Amino acid sequence: MSRVDPGYLPRGNPCAQCGEPISAPDWIETGPGRASYLWTCRACDYRFEAIAFFDQAEPDRQAALAA
């Protein structure tokens, strides 16, 4: 689980407001060790962002915290 699969896409994320599953994120922004997903619910029009952190970022974060 230490590698990021570039084809990885979260699917069926439930809406944070009404719980309706959303098939795919509207927009994705990737950075070093993380990815942000913007979800828009078609049922209630609610928009929210989810951020995923990958294992890759752990050594850097730990080093920064320890410094």
Ligand SMILES: [Zn+2]
């Ligand atoms: Zn919703």
